[in-house]
Amino acid sequence: MGINFDLNDLQAFRAVVELGSFRRAAEAVNISQPALSRRIEKLEEALGVRLFERTTRSVTLTTVGRVFAPSAEQLLDDLDVALLGIRDVSSSRLGHVTIACVPSVAYYFLPNVIASYHRRFPRIRVKLLDLSANEVLGAVIGGEADFGVSFMGSQESEVEFKVLLQERFVAACRRDHPLAHKKRVTWSEMYEHEYLSVDKTSGNRLLLDQALAAVAPRAPSVCETRHVTTMLGLIEAGLGVAAVPSMAMPGPDHPVLTSVPLVEPVVRRRIGIVRRRGRPLTPAAQEFHREIMEMKRVSAEPHTRSRRRAAS
Known part of the structure; x- marks a missing residue:
């Protein structure tokens, strides 16, 4: 016996799953709420099971x-892949994407990426997990994130690491600090x-400890933080200077913070895409x-080149 449901019913089901509300799902697929309820009822009747527990206050x-x-999501994703080769479905696509990213990259680089992506696909929800480098790997390996953006992963057998760019460490300081005017x-x-x-x-701590084995500070740091972005706030407040990745720095027009290239040695890190091996990406x-x-060609590279010019 054939199964009596269609694509519209699956899309209605996915919308309710993603949005957690019949009202919001109906708005997302541009139909009335009673019409969406009928599609869900039709799907449940065709499968012979209840898919949702509904109360006046929640849908689970x-x-x-x-x-x-997951099966419904895969069916719709497979169809989406096929449609991409036939016609532009950007304006009508509904889905989600989860990205895990180290905070130093998420703070200044990814917002522009997300904004551009949202303009192209306004109905696809983006979830950004700002995590430590080790946590990014865990999220990718465990399937919590579709992929990650980090500086660790090339040694892990379960993941692929594709380099996007390299960046150097710089000394971040206030513009009124004695180091601010050095080349x-x-x-x-x-x-x-x-x-x-x-x-x-911090993954940055491991990287720096390895690169600076021959450089011993004369005194301990005045403060330790877990994330570079937190450290930048402390620098802005006047607590001192710090070595940070160049991409973590705000733009050259920042009224308080600036940076100076660090040398002897020059320490760099590679930023890349972390993906789980053998796991294809969803269309979103x-x-x-x-x-x-x-x-990264219009944002990250000019940012890096400006640091290189400062070092020349």
């Missing part, structure tokens, strides 16, 4: 509904001033991946 998936949801600063010179550092849970995630590849 039943156990069967939770099992069915370059050695690590030893920076450590002569009060400085901040990231703690041992594939489009976000393309957006990153395009945006």
Whole structure:
């Protein structure tokens, strides 16, 4: 016996799953709420099961509904892939994408990517997980994120790491700090001033400890933080200077913060896309991946080149 439901019913089901509300789902697929309810009822009758538990205040998936949801999502994603080669479906696509990213990249680079992506796909929801480098790997390997943006992953057998760009570490300081007007600063010179550092849970700390084995600070840092973005706020408040990745710095027009290239040695890190091996991206995630590849040429590279010019 044939199964009596169609694409519209599956799209209605996905909309309710993603939005958690019959009202919002009806608005998303541009039909009335009674019409959407009828589509869900038709799907449930065709499958012979209840997919949702509905009360006056909430909508939740039943156990069967939770099992069915990934299959429905895969069917719609497969159709989306086919349609991409036939016609422009940008304005009508409804889906979601989850990206895991280290905060130092998420703060200044990804907002422009997300804004551009939202203009192209206004009905696709983006979830950004700002995590440590190790947590980014875990989110990708565990399937919590479609892919990650980080500086760690090339040694993990379960993931692929595709380099986007390289960036160097710079000394971040206030514009009124004694180091601010130098063309370059050695690590030893920076450590002569009060400085901040990231703690041992940070991937940046591991990278710097390995690169600076021969450079020993004369005194401990005045404060440790877990994330570079937090450290920048402390620098702005006048607590000292710090070594940060160049991409984490705000633009050259920032009224308070500036940076100076660090030398002896020059320390760089590679930023890349982290993906789980053998796991294809959904159409929504594939489009976000393309957006990153395009945006890094117009955003990240000029930012990096400005730091290189400062060092020359």
